[in-house]
Structures are given as structure tokens and as C-alpha cells.
Amino acid sequence: MTPYVCGVDAGVRDLRDADHLLQVMAAELALPEGGFGCTHLVRGERPRVLLSFTTADPETARRLTAKGYEVTAGAPDEVGRAVVYPGVDALTGTVTVAELLSASAIDRVTALGSPGDPPSDQRVMTRSHVRPQWQNGELVLTLMPAAGGMLVPFEVPDPTPCCANH
Structure with missing residues (x-):
């Protein structure tokens, strides 16, 4: 194909x-x-x-x-x-890194401020907004720490526009 x-x-x-x-x-x-x-x-x-x-x-x-x-x-x-992308509809609620990788086309996850990849049992709150990016032929999702030891996708679903109240 x-x-x-x-x-x-x-x-x-x-x-x-x-x-x-x-x-x-x-x-x-x-x-x-x-x-x-x-x-x-x-x-x-x-x-x-x-x-x-x-x-x-x-x-x-x-x-x-x-x-x-x-x-x-x-x-x-x-x-x-x-x-x-394949599997995007399965990425809702809270999933583990392993579930995220096995359920979707995402090849790899990285976490801001961490020296290595997050552990496979690390919980990820998806917020139903998971936007990985192509990097060197791999689909990579960047995560960041959140409350309760969770990770969340770096991109937020509803960002505040720059200078929103100015």
C-alpha cells in the first residue's frame, strides 16, 4: 500500500x-x-x-x-x-503511557524536565486533546507534569489568547 x-x-x-x-x-x-x-x-x-x-x-x-x-x-x-491519526479516538480520560502507545500511532512520549522517557505505568490525563508531532519520522507526544503526579499533553485544548484581557 x-x-x-x-x-x-x-x-x-x-x-x-x-x-x-x-x-x-x-x-x-x-x-x-x-x-x-x-x-x-x-x-x-x-x-x-x-x-x-x-x-x-x-x-x-x-x-x-x-x-x-x-x-x-x-x-x-x-x-x-x-x-x-490511528487510535486518537481511544485517547480519552486517563491512560498509562503504555496504553497510550499501544492504542495509537504515537511512537514515543517525552516529558518536559525529565532526563528519560516516562515509565510505562505513568498516568497521563489526556483532556481528550492529544496532538503529537512528527520528529525524525516518529510521531512524538510531548507531556508535562501536572498535579497528583500525573502527566498531561503539553498542548492545552483551550489556550488563552495572548493578551486576552488587555
């Missing part, structure tokens, strides 16, 4: 909006179980968030183009942030 990768520029500037659009598009495309949907931050003169899809279906790019999206071959970069 040859994977097909396409990038999509939907003109989105906000990461939360990009996540939502990516999930809607994946559902509309009936993205197969083993497919991936990622976001990619673009800086420069026209900052925005690009999307990419990796699937075994060569028709994905054609179907996205038919819906009016600007589609290119390949991913925008090699460090996409995975939003849709």
Missing part, C-alpha cells in the same frame, strides 16, 4: 480553526482508519496553518480539489502536528 500525501491551503490562520476544519474534512473524505491529518504552521509574509492528509487513497487530492481547496502534492514540511 503506497501512501499518498497532499497538502491543503484553506486560508486558515488559527490553529483551533485548522483542527476543526481538518476533522470536518477527514469525516467528509471518509478518511480511512490508517490515515493521518496534520497541521503545519507557516510563517513569513502570509502566516497561516496548512493541512496535510496521508492516506492510501490516491483520490483524496482530487476530491479536495473538487471541493475548491488549493491542493499540492506532499506535505508542507516534515514536522506536522497530528490531529487525526
Whole structure:
């Protein structure tokens, strides 16, 4: 099975909006179980968030183009942030590191401030928002310490906008 990768520029500037659009598009495309949907931050003169899809279906790019999206071959970069990936739906509530790794496509977890990988029995409160990132061909989830000896994903589900009350 040859994977097909396409990038999509939907003109989105906000990461939360990009996540939502990516999930809607994946559902509309009936993205197969083993497919991936990622976001990619673009800086420069026209900052925005690009999307990419990796699937075994060569028709994905054609179907996205038919819906009016600007589609290119390949991913925008090699460090996409995975939003849709195998096993993501199983990562809810509190799981152990071992459960997280065995239930999903995530290859490895790291914990901020720790010299090594967290132990397999370490508990992770997912907050139903688990966004690993591609690093050197591996899907890696960065965690951080939380209350009660737990770990949580570094990315929070509802971040406070910069200068929210100023």
C-alpha cells in the first residue's frame, strides 16, 4: 500500500480553526482508519496553518480539489502536528503511557524536565486533546507534569489568547 500525501491551503490562520476544519474534512473524505491529518504552521509574509492528509487513497487530492481547496502534492514540511491519526479516538480520560502507545500511532512520549522517557505505568490525563508531532519520522507526544503526579499533553485544548484581557 503506497501512501499518498497532499497538502491543503484553506486560508486558515488559527490553529483551533485548522483542527476543526481538518476533522470536518477527514469525516467528509471518509478518511480511512490508517490515515493521518496534520497541521503545519507557516510563517513569513502570509502566516497561516496548512493541512496535510496521508492516506492510501490516491483520490483524496482530487476530491479536495473538487471541493475548491488549493491542493499540492506532499506535505508542507516534515514536522506536522497530528490531529487525526490511528487510535486518537481511544485517547480519552486517563491512560498509562503504555496504553497510550499501544492504542495509537504515537511512537514515543517525552516529558518536559525529565532526563528519560516516562515509565510505562505513568498516568497521563489526556483532556481528550492529544496532538503529537512528527520528529525524525516518529510521531512524538510531548507531556508535562501536572498535579497528583500525573502527566498531561503539553498542548492545552483551550489556550488563552495572548493578551486576552488587555
